[in-house]
Amino acid sequence: MKKISYTKIIVYIGVFIALDILLSRPFRMMGTPITFGFLAMSLAASMLGPVLAGVTAMLSDLAGFVLFPQGMTYFVGFALTGAARAALYGLFFYKKTRVFAPEPDATGAITLKAKRAAALKTLSKTALCSFIIYILNSTTIPMWYTVILPGTYWGFFGANIVPYTIAFAIQTVLLFLLFKYMDGFIAKNEVI
Numbered sequence: 001m002k003k004i005s006y007t008k009i010i011v012y013i014g015v016f017i018a019l020d021i022l023l024s025r026p027f028r029m030m031g032t033p034i035t036f037g038f039l040a041m042s043l044a045a046s047m048l049g050p051v052l053a054g055v056t057a058m059l060s061d062l063a064g065f066v067l068f069p070q071g072m073t074y075f076v077g078f079a080l081t082g083a084a085r086a087a088l089y090g091l092f093f094y095k096k097t098r099v100f101a102p103e104p105d106a107t108g109a110i111t112l113k114a115k116r117a118a119a120l121k122t123l124s125k126t127a128l129c130s131f132i133i134y135i136l137n138s139t140t141i142p143m144w145y146t147v148i149l150p151g152t153y154w155g156f157f158g159a160n161i162v163p164y165t166i167a168f169a170i171q172t173v174l175l176f177l178l179f180k181y182m183d184g185f186i187a188k189n190e191v192i
Contacts, residue, residue: 021068043182045089081137098122126172
């Protein structure tokens with residue numbers, strides 16, 4: 001059984017909060033719904049698990065608001081959506097195969113076809129995760145906007161569907177690349 005280092009957990013949570021703020025807040029301040037904070041949260045989820053990643057996402061949202069307020073009062077709904085996203089990353093990528101290895105053929109050689117099949121399997125997993133998060137974002141974020149701003153759900157939904165669709169494509173590709181190149185580091189540094 002692996003010994004849990006609480007100091008290491010706290011350090012990782014702090015690092016992932018800082019990364020999330022650096023990768024998302026400047027874009028939010030420019031008014032774009034497309035950010036890169038998902039990279040930090042997917043790493044957090046793959047190393048800490050779904051529960052601690054959800055806590056990290058909520059703390060990141062609160063710290064980001066305190067450091068970079070955008071003229072409104074703090075609303076916990078966005079933090080709940082962020083925690084749900086982080087938990088989904090954890091369910092997909094924590095202690096599970098993130099990058100599928102090519103399977104050798106009968107002679108023991110790894111063919112180009114096997115490499116392509118493994119890459120397609122990895123891409124399919126990241127695309128499925130990104131699609132579920134796309135559905136989560138496109139349904140919950142407009143709901144939170146109707147609570148804090150004047151307007152209708154369908155108005156906010158329509159205004160955000162194109163940016164969320166673009167974000168879905170970007171997220172799928174970047175998650176694939178992130179896990180392709182960081183899988184060894186993640187496996188060595190899983191905290192729990």
